[in-house]
Amino acid sequence: MKEEKSYLHKTYHRNKTVVVFFMCLAIFIGLIGRLSYLMVFRSEYYTQKAKELHERERSIKAARGRIIDANGKVLADNKTVCTISVIHNQITDPERVIDVLCRELELSEEYVRKRVEKYSSIEKIKSNVDKNIGDAIREYDLDGVKVDEDYKRYYPYDSLASKVLGFTGGDNQGIIGLEVIYEEYLQGEAGTILTVTDAKGVEVDKAGEERIEPVNGQDLYVSLDMNIQSYATQLALQTMETKGADSVSILVMNPQNGEILAMVNVPEFDLNDPYTLPEDVESEGLSEEKRQEQLNGMWRNGCINDTYEPGSTFKIITAAAGLESGAVKTTDTFNCPGYIMVEDRKIRCHKVGGHGAEDFVQGTMNSCNPVFITVGMRIGVDRFYSCFRQFGLLDKTGIDLPGEAGTIMHQKENIGPVELATISFGQSFQITPIQLATTASSIINGGRRVTPHFGVRVADGDGSNSHSFEYPVRENVVSKETSETMRYILEQVVAEGSGRNGAVEGYRIGGKTATSQTLPRGSGKYIASFLGFAPADDPQVLAIAIINHPQGTYYGGQIAAPVIRQLFENILPYLEKMKYNRT
Numbered sequence: 001m002k003e004e005k006s007y008l009h010k011t012y013h014r015n016k017t018v019v020v021f022f023m024c025l026a027i028f029i030g031l032i033g034r035l036s037y038l039m040v041f042r043s044e045y046y047t048q049k050a051k052e053l054h055e056r057e058r059s060i061k062a063a064r065g066r067i068i069d070a071n072g073k074v075l076a077d078n079k080t081v082c083t084i085s086v087i088h089n090q091i092t093d094p095e096r097v098i099d100v101l102c103r104e105l106e107l108s109e110e111y112v113r114k115r116v117e118k119y120s121s122i123e124k125i126k127s128n129v130d131k132n133i134g135d136a137i138r139e140y141d142l143d144g145v146k147v148d149e150d151y152k153r154y155y156p157y158d159s160l161a162s163k164v165l166g167f168t169g170g171d172n173q174g175i176i177g178l179e180v181i182y183e184e185y186l187q188g189e190a191g192t193i194l195t196v197t198d199a200k201g202v203e204v205d206k207a208g209e210e211r212i213e214p215v216n217g218q219d220l221y222v223s224l225d226m227n228i229q230s231y232a233t234q235l236a237l238q239t240m241e242t243k244g245a246d247s248v249s250i251l252v253m254n255p256q257n258g259e260i261l262a263m264v265n266v267p268e269f270d271l272n273d274p275y276t277l278p279e280d281v282e283s284e285g286l287s288e289e290k291r292q293e294q295l296n297g298m299w300r301n302g303c304i305n306d307t308y309e310p311g312s313t314f315k316i317i318t319a320a321a322g323l324e325s326g327a328v329k330t331t332d333t334f335n336c337p338g339y340i341m342v343e344d345r346k347i348r349c350h351k352v353g354g355h356g357a358e359d360f361v362q363g364t365m366n367s368c369n370p371v372f373i374t375v376g377m378r379i380g381v382d383r384f385y386s387c388f389r390q391f392g393l394l395d396k397t398g399i400d401l402p403g404e405a406g407t408i409m410h411q412k413e414n415i416g417p418v419e420l421a422t423i424s425f426g427q428s429f430q431i432t433p434i435q436l437a438t439t440a441s442s443i444i445n446g447g448r449r450v451t452p453h454f455g456v457r458v459a460d461g462d463g464s465n466s467h468s469f470e471y472p473v474r475e476n477v478v479s480k481e482t483s484e485t486m487r488y489i490l491e492q493v494v495a496e497g498s499g500r501n502g503a504v505e506g507y508r509i510g511g512k513t514a515t516s517q518t519l520p521r522g523s524g525k526y527i528a529s530f531l532g533f534a535p536a537d538d539p540q541v542l543a544i545a546i547i548n549h550p551q552g553t554y555y556g557g558q559i560a561a562p563v564i565r566q567l568f569e570n571i572l573p574y575l576e577k578m579k580y581n582r583t
Helices: 002-040 043-053 094-105 109-116 131-139 177-181 226-243 288-299 311-325 360-365 369-391 417-424 433-444 480-496 556-582
Strands: 055-060 074-086 123-130 145-154 191-196 209-212 219-222 247-253 260-266 333-336 339-342 345-348 356-359 455-459 510-517 526-534 541-548
Touching: 074 094, 074 131, 094 109, 094 123, 094 131, 094 145, 109 123, 123 131, 123 145, 131 145, 226 247, 226 260, 226 541, 226 556, 247 433, 247 556, 311 360, 311 369, 311 417, 311 433, 311 480, 311 510, 311 526, 311 556, 333 360, 333 369, 339 369, 339 417, 345 369, 345 417, 356 360, 360 369, 360 480, 369 417, 369 433, 433 480, 433 526, 433 541, 480 510, 510 556, 526 556, 541 556
Parallel strands: none
Antiparallel strands: 055 191, 074 123, 074 145, 191 209, 219 455, 247 260, 247 541, 333 356, 339 345, 510 526, 526 541
């Protein structure tokens, strides 16, 4: 019995030893297999990981594409600046580094010391540093201090077209305007600098640097003409000052293709200092939220972001709708006693004594409210609303700028006789200036609704890889006959009617004046405006001037029409010369 137990015991231990041996052998074989797999099949992966562990990466910004005007003048460019960074593990004399950076960058010791002593792979001290300062810091040859050249957006003409061009943020990305709309073309692709370090994070001198070069952004060529923009800006500033207006907008476009030649909204702001509020704005003690509201207001583009009651310039649309629908003919006669009754409301004409007997052309020349109310009643709600859709008034224009506002119009079912009457002469609803300009363009250009735009094409810095933009055009908005008649009528408005202050000697000008009262009624605040185009028989340029809340005289025919007259006196010969030079 004892022998049997001893045998079993020995056998058990022997078997156990064998099992353990084979288990160890299996583990060993598994480890060898795993090691072989990693060395043979995963070698590239782990080599890359090891490389990454000893590489430090710094970004190289791409040069942002320039924005170039219709004549090749650069409106938005790049300025070389520097980004100053420190690498903690490479600093051999931290006190000297702190002293130099504080002095050269005009930063506090506390700020710089905190970043110099921070254990991180790389710590940015300051970006957008003037290149001269960056070069001076590089001359100190400080261990652990990196000076990388970078780009900062620079606007050669400061505030010119500020609300059109827009600006970029600290990361060089577009914030507003064309800068944000064309971001994908302008931004380019960032590059990188790779440096090799040892286990302590110190750069290995002999390893050098590996650079992945950035791809620069494409240049954006726009229809905006700096010469026209500059003169229109001078006119707007002069008008705002002499008339005591809150703001003035001037829009100039080609009604044939939608290209915008100028878009002015004064007061403008400095594109190279876009976060500084105007001097007349109390900024001390403002909360961050209130400050941002003030900045947003300063950046707003009144031509596209804001709506207003157009007043009598909208009579262009009413007249076209009346002619197109057959509700009125040029020879139809009317009588204006100085007012018209609509239900129980007496709606007055601007001429208290009335215009008496007049035909439709004369009624338009006189900007007679009773005539246009009568035409609106003849058209009727259904047909008028149908014309709004046909003309594109209820849609946005699709302009290539952010934040376009839509038309604020009564719902069709809510338009009664009084609403129909007020709509007919341009009140009780709101549109944007760009919408009015676009709709008027389609009425005078033969019936084509064009898309207003600035972007013409993009190209690489050397002019290669060019891509032209195309924009939608909708045909048959009005008939060619209606368009021809409207050009004739609006030429008479300027030649002998309420828009005579917009006439330019030697040129055929068409146009329409407007004076509208802002809400609430009775506030004593008005908007004076004038829409003009030339030549009247074949329009190549259309312009609108809008003067918000002028002091004293506020009639569009007296203060807005002369603005467009002065504009045309200067730009019409210029445009003729430019056209001649190009042909």
